[in-house]
Amino acid sequence: MTREHGEGAVQALVLYDGRVLLVRPDDGWELPSGTPQPAESAEATAARVVYELTGYLVDGTETLGAHDNARADEAPAVVCQLLSAEPSDGARLAPERLRWAAIADTAGTPLPRSVRTYLQGHTPV
Numbered sequence: 001m002t003r004e005h006g007e008g009a010v011q012a013l014v015l016y017d018g019r020v021l022l023v024r025p026d027d028g029w030e031l032p033s034g035t036p037q038p039a040e041s042a043e044a045t046a047a048r049v050v051y052e053l054t055g056y057l058v059d060g061t062e063t064l065g066a067h068d069n070a071r072a073d074e075a076p077a078v079v080c081q082l083l084s085a086e087p088s089d090g091a092r093l094a095p096e097r098l099r100w101a102a103i104a105d106t107a108g109t110p111l112p113r114s115v116r117t118y119l120q121g122h123t124p125v
Helices: 042-054 113-120
Strands: 010-016 019-023 058-064 077-082 098-102
Touching: 010 042, 010 058, 010 113, 019 042, 042 058, 042 077, 058 113, 077 113
Parallel strands: 010 077
Antiparallel strands: 010 019, 019 098, 058 077
């Protein structure tokens, strides 16, 4: 599994305490993403990808889709619940390539439209 945004890729939206988990595999910050294994649901893919890249355990709970203003060319995004307070050892990305960003600080981050729409309803007051 590698991070991908192409056809069939799944992006994981991990929220905790008004912050979004972002990864920096290359030049910019983005959501953790990757391709499903055979017969793997989007929710299972998101949970696996987050664990492999970051070491955090999450549970993929809700797939954001067309009803959330997603574009047809966007990779599906799955909302994930954080299950572990600290990442485990063995993550593919080093700690300096992980970041918990306040929702307000994600304005310049390339996020799918469905994720932006979802986050509008979850901005802390």
